[in-house]
Amino acid sequence: MATIEDVAKLSGLSRTTVSRVINNHPYVAEEKRIIVLEAMKNLGYVPNSAARSLRNQKTGMLAVLVPRITNPFFSQLIEAIEIAASEHGYQLIVCQTRYLKEKELDYLNLLKTKQIDGVVLTSTENDWETISPFLKYGPIVLCNEPNERANVPMVTLDHFYGGYLATKHLIEQGHKVIAYCCGEYKSSISKHRELGFLKALSESNLYFDEQHAFRDALSVADGREIFHRIKEMAYQPTAIFTGGDEVAVGILAEAKSRGWKIPEQLSVVGFDNQIITELVEPTITTVHQPVNQMGQKVLELLMEKIKSKTKLYRDVHCLPLELIVRESTLKKANQTLY
Amino acid sequence: MATIEDVAKLSGLSRTTVSRVINNHPYVAEEKRIIVLEAMKNLGYVPNSAARSLRNQKTGMLAVLVPRITNPFFSQLIEAIEIAASEHGYQLIVCQTRYLKEKELDYLNLLKTKQIDGVVLTSTENDWETISPFLKYGPIVLCNEPNERANVPMVTLDHFYGGYLATKHLIEQGHKVIAYCCGEYKSSISKHRELGFLKALSESNLYFDEQHAFRDALSVADGREIFHRIKEMAYQPTAIFTGGDEVAVGILAEAKSRGWKIPEQLSVVGFDNQIITELVEPTITTVHQPVNQMGQKVLELLMEKIKSKTKLYRDVHCLPLELIVRESTLKKANQTLY
DNA sequence: CTGTTAGCGCCTTCAA
DNA sequence: TTGAAGGCGCTAACAG
Numbered sequence: 001m002a003t004i005e006d007v008a009k010l011s012g013l014s015r016t017t018v019s020r021v022i023n024n025h026p027y028v029a030e031e032k033r034i035i036v037l038e039a040m041k042n043l044g045y046v047p048n049s050a051a052r053s054l055r056n057q058k059t060g061m062l063a064v065l066v067p068r069i070t071n072p073f074f075s076q077l078i079e080a081i082e083i084a085a086s087e088h089g090y091q092l093i094v095c096q097t098r099y100l101k102e103k104e105l106d107y108l109n110l111l112k113t114k115q116i117d118g119v120v121l122t123s124t125e126n127d128w129e130t131i132s133p134f135l136k137y138g139p140i141v142l143c144n145e146p147n148e149r150a151n152v153p154m155v156t157l158d159h160f161y162g163g164y165l166a167t168k169h170l171i172e173q174g175h176k177v178i179a180y181c182c183g184e185y186k187s188s189i190s191k192h193r194e195l196g197f198l199k200a201l202s203e204s205n206l207y208f209d210e211q212h213a214f215r216d217a218l219s220v221a222d223g224r225e226i227f228h229r230i231k232e233m234a235y236q237p238t239a240i241f242t243g244g245d246e247v248a249v250g251i252l253a254e255a256k257s258r259g260w261k262i263p264e265q266l267s268v269v270g271f272d273n274q275i276i277t278e279l280v281e282p283t284i285t286t287v288h289q290p291v292n293q294m295g296q297k298v299l300e301l302l303m304e305k306i307k308s309k310t311k312l313y314r315d316v317h318c319l320p321l322e323l324i325v326r327e328s329t330l331k332k333a334n335q336t337l338y
Numbered sequence: 339m340a341t342i343e344d345v346a347k348l349s350g351l352s353r354t355t356v357s358r359v360i361n362n363h364p365y366v367a368e369e370k371r372i373i374v375l376e377a378m379k380n381l382g383y384v385p386n387s388a389a390r391s392l393r394n395q396k397t398g399m400l401a402v403l404v405p406r407i408t409n410p411f412f413s414q415l416i417e418a419i420e421i422a423a424s425e426h427g428y429q430l431i432v433c434q435t436r437y438l439k440e441k442e443l444d445y446l447n448l449l450k451t452k453q454i455d456g457v458v459l460t461s462t463e464n465d466w467e468t469i470s471p472f473l474k475y476g477p478i479v480l481c482n483e484p485n486e487r488a489n490v491p492m493v494t495l496d497h498f499y500g501g502y503l504a505t506k507h508l509i510e511q512g513h514k515v516i517a518y519c520c521g522e523y524k525s526s527i528s529k530h531r532e533l534g535f536l537k538a539l540s541e542s543n544l545y546f547d548e549q550h551a552f553r554d555a556l557s558v559a560d561g562r563e564i565f566h567r568i569k570e571m572a573y574q575p576t577a578i579f580t581g582g583d584e585v586a587v588g589i590l591a592e593a594k595s596r597g598w599k600i601p602e603q604l605s606v607v608g609f610d611n612q613i614i615t616e617l618v619e620p621t622i623t624t625v626h627q628p629v630n631q632m633g634q635k636v637l638e639l640l641m642e643k644i645k646s647k648t649k650l651y652r653d654v655h656c657l658p659l660e661l662i663v664r665e666s667t668l669k670k671a672n673q674t675l676y
Numbered sequence: 677c678t679g680t681t682a683g684c685g686c687c688t689t690c691a692a
Numbered sequence: 693t694t695g696a697a698g699g700c701g702c703t704a705a706c707a708g
Contacts, residue, residue, distance in 0.1 A: 001475075003685055014695045019687055027693055049451045050397065051685035053388035054700050061431075061453075068417065075413045079406065082434055091453070093399075094432040096420055112384040115399075115429070137339075220617065249617050256619060276614055279558065279587050281594060341701055352679045357703055365677050389701035392684050 002043035011039035022047055053114070061116045062302065063093045065107050067123055072274050073291065077122060077144065080295025088303055090117075101125045111137040118302045121145075123187065139305035139312055143298035145187050146316065153301040153315040155294050159189050162287045162321040163196025163241070166269045169285070170239045171204050173267060173329055179212040179237035181226060181247055190215075190243065193271075197241055212237050223250020230266070231258065238266065239329070245270035245277050248284050252328065267329040282327030290319050340381035349377035360385055391452070400640065401431045402458045403445050410612050411629065415460060415482065418633025426641055428455075439463045449475040456640045459483075461525065477643035477650055481636035483525050484654065491639040491653040493632050497527050500625045500659040501534025501579070504607045507623070508577045509542050511605060511667055517550035517575035519564060519585055528553075528581065531609075535579055550575050561588020568604070569596070576604065577667070583608035583615050586622050590666065605667040620665030628657050 004022075008015045013032060020028045021036040028036075039045075053059045064081055066074040082092045093116060095107040104125045110116045111134050119140045124131060128149045134140060135152070142154035170178050180197055182190040201208055211233070214226050223246065230236060242248040248270035255262055262268060262282055270277055270286035277284035297317055305312060342360075346353045351370060358366045359374040366374075377383075391397045402419055404412040420430045431454060433445040442463045448454045449472050457478045462469060466487040472478060473490070480492035508516050518535055520528040539546055549571070552564050561584065568574060580586040586608035593600055600606060600620055608615055608624035615622035635655055643650060 004687095005685080015686080016688085016695055017693090020694090023687080029693065032694090046447070046450045048392070048685050049453045050388055050391035051700090052687080054386070054392050054684090054702090055686045055688085057700080059388065069407070069420070070410065070413045070417050072408065072410070075408045078432070079408050079434065082407070082432065091431055091433075091448070093429055094416070094420065095429075096417065109384065110429070113387040115387045220613065253617050253619075275558065276617065279591050279614065280618055281591075342703095343701080353702080354679060354704085355677090358678090361703080367677060370678085386701050389684090390703085392686090392700090393702045393704090395684080 001048075002045040003048070004045075006043055007036065007039045007045050010043060011035045057114070058117050058306075059115060060089060061091045061093055062118050062120065063095050063107055063110050063116045064120045065095045065097055065104060065122060067097055067099050069094060069096055073272050073289070074122060076291045077295050080292045081120060081143075081299050084296050084299035088299070090303075097123075097125055099125060101130075105130070108134045108140075111140075118306050120298055120302060135312065139302060141298055141302045141305065143294055145189055148188065151314045152312045153298075153305065153317070155298040155301065155317045155319065157289055157294070157321050158318050159192035159321070160196040160199075162271070162323075163193035164200045165196070165321065165323045166241055166271075166285075166287055167197045167200035168203075169323055169325065170241065170267060170269060170329060171200060171206065173239070173331065175237075175239040175267060176206055177209070177212070177235070177237045177239075178206075179214065179226075179230065179240040180208070181214040181217040181222075181240065182243040183216070183218050193243065209235070211235070217243060217247045220246045220250035220253070223247040223252075224254040225250075227251045227254040227258075239263075239268070240266060241269050243271055245272045245274040245284060245286055248286070248328070249276055249280055252280060252282075252284065263328050263331055267331075269329060273324055277324075277326065285326045285329040286324050288322045288324050290322075293319055339386075340383040341386070342383075344381055345374065345377045345383050348381060349373045395452070396455050396644075397453060398427060399429045399431055399454045400456050400458065401433050401445055401448055401454045402460065403433045403435055403442060404460045405435055405437050407432060407434055411610050411627070412460060414629045415633050418630045419458060419481075419637050422634045422637035426637070428641075435461075435463055437463060439468075443468070446472045446478075449478075456644050458636055458640060473650065477640060479636055479640045479643065479650075481632055483527055486526065489652045490650045491636075491643065491655070493636040493639065493655045493657065495627055495632070495659050496656050497530035497659070498534040498537075500609070500661075501531035502538045503534070503659065503661045504579055504609075504623075504625055505535045505538035506541075507661055507663065508579065508605060508607060508667060509538060509544065511577070511669065513575075513577040513605060514544055515547070515550070515573070515575045515577075516544070517552065517568065517578040518546070519552040519555040519578065520581040521554075521556050531581065547573070549573070555581060555585045558584045558588035558591070561585040561590075562592040563588075565589045565592040565596075577601075577606070578604060579607050581609055583610045583612040583622060583624055586624070586666070587614055587618055590618060590620075590622065601666050601669055605669075607667060611662055615662075615664065623664045623667040624662050626660045626662050628660075631657055 004015050004018050007018045018036050021033050062085055064078055069075055085092050097103040118138050121142050123145045128147050140152055146154050146156040248268045251268055252262055270284045273286045273288035277286045342353050342356050345356045356374050359371050400423055402416055407413055423430050435441040456476050459480050461483045466485050478490055484492050484494040586606045589606055608622045611624045611626035615624045
């Protein structure tokens with residue numbers, strides 16, 4: 001492996017000059033620059049990044065922590081962040097916490113060990129008090145799941161509004177008894193959605209019956225189970241707000257296989273606007289999240305913090321959500337066209 | 339930031355001894371080991387990994403190159419590799435080539451710049467002749483897409499058999515005119531599947547009409563379009579082998595929306611066994627790929643090569659595929675149960 | 677069992 | 693405009 005020394009020797013100049021060429025410093029005679037470039041090419045020289053990291057105290061790497069990469073929402077978010085990062089010359093390390101506190105801390109340790117220059121957290125397993133000490137080793141920004149106590153930049157979505165919007169839509173369709181699902185994590189996301197959900201109900205003088213709450217619904221399988229629980233109820237809801245498209249799909253699939261008519265017997269709203277919502281029948285009404293913008297925005301914030309090295313402060317960027325109305329909530333729109 | 343020097347001073351010992359403790363070397367008096375551990379804790383010391391990389395010539399990082407992380411097949415593969423890697427104490431850098439030759443080379447350059455210790459390639463954009471020079475900077479192994487000319491370890495699936503199996507199944511269902519789709523990349527994967535497909539046909543003395551070939555089908559949208567092309571044909575196939583579940587889903591969704599009965603008017607076989615195949619109606623017959631085993635196996639191979647530092651040689655591990663029969667090909671199984 | 681010393685490859689003062 | 697020299701933090705001889 002050629003080193004800077006080799007290049008210096010071959011070009012008959014000093015390491016310093018070679019270094020200057022590598023880093024595009026001014027004050028290098030054009031003619032010598034050419035000689036150096038030539039020598040580098042002949043040797044197939046590439047700067048050793050470990051040495052650079054050691055010297056410069058930065059690595060050109062970022063970590064993105066997600067619960068699971070196979071969740072389409074997160075993989076899309078990673079994709080967006082990756083593209084933005086690579087435009088800034090940064091590599092992305094993908095870290096799956098698998099919803100484990102311990103894993104999250106392991107990965108945050110990359111900041112301590114100087115393997116990364118910054119972190120994007122898309123969800124938090126530990127309390128903020130556990131996470132915040134890591135801030136002295138490098139910037140951490142939040143994306144997706146906000147945190148009340150975190151004094152760092154964050155990009156989030158208006159989940160209150162998302163919950164409100166979807167529920168309002170169901171009410172407008174004439175529903176009076178609406179069930180509610182959310183994911184297991186007691187994240188503020190779920191809380192906000194629920195507040196929006198309740199707000200919409202109360203605006204129409206509707207009451208929510210706690211028996212219609214399903215608070216640990218994450219997967220397709222959970223959706224299937226929820227359907228069965230609803231099926232057995234004496235006092236059945238006519239519509240359901242789910243915290244995610246997977247759950248909605250599960251409910252739908254199971255309901256259909258039991259001969260229920262959707263949306264006539266049960267209207268279903270998803271969340272995420274995943275591709276699957278357009279592929280099932282009926283297509284699913286859902287809330288679209290601007291994932292790409294989120295990724296782009298959060299990277300921008302992180303870059304700024306890495307460059308300026310100023311102290312982080314709370315700086316919340318809230319992006320809008322959008323309701324996408326499809327067949328799973330529109331009683332009249334489900335007829336065929338021919 | 340505490341350094342090894344600080345720990346040495348605080349514990350009244352030398353850097354060497356501290357280093358020995360860090361690296362679990364033998365020949366350190368138990369009592370001093372404790373002193374050092376204590377000092378490390380008090381200082382919140384963590385070894386600087388850039389310094390270690392520089393010194394040890396290894397980084398503890400691996401790169402996995404995939405076309406797109408949002409493709410569920412690849413994200414599942416990444417997940418499997420990540421889990422295996424983390425068990426070996428390695429971090430994963432996720433690299434999206436977005437089907438670009440140039441991107442692929444950019445990422446392979448991480449090997450040159452010593453940012454990673456090894457590479458997993460899940461698909462190749464460039465010719466092997468372009469890739470192989472990077473082998474002198476570190477091990478590269480293939481996973482998923484094999485390469486005829488690559489003399490490196492690889493994990494692959496028996497796509498010939500996959501194509502054969504699925505087609506044979508269609509023939510057994512009584513089909514005589516079967517269409518064929520594959521992805522755009524002229525990878526050996528598609529070739530092998532097609533050979534298997536043709537083999538099954540010829541075994542039953544069936545002939546393949548080139549007008550029934552769709553050789554650039556990747557997405558749901560492609561599937562939709564393929565349906566329309568089939569619909570317009572004078573000589574229509576009664577079944578179709580697709581190279582991926584997305585395409586199958588697209589065909590299905592479009593066919594249903596046009597009032598076609600599936601599988602009665604068109605039987606469809608997917609590939610990948612993605613979760614969606616169980617969520618649409620009818621559920622989709624598909625070929626299951628043992629993604630987790632692949633990931634685990636390929637990481638094992640890579641670890642071995644990183645450790646042994648021996649020259650790489652061709653070493654093909656071919657894992658079996660399995661046909662999962664569901665409703666989209668079974669004419670009688672689609673009745674309701676009540 | 678422990679310490680001294682010499683780099684790994686690079687960049688950045690400082691001096692010329 | 694160029695070069696000499698020191699050191700980023702760590703580990704592996706080599707001595708003791």
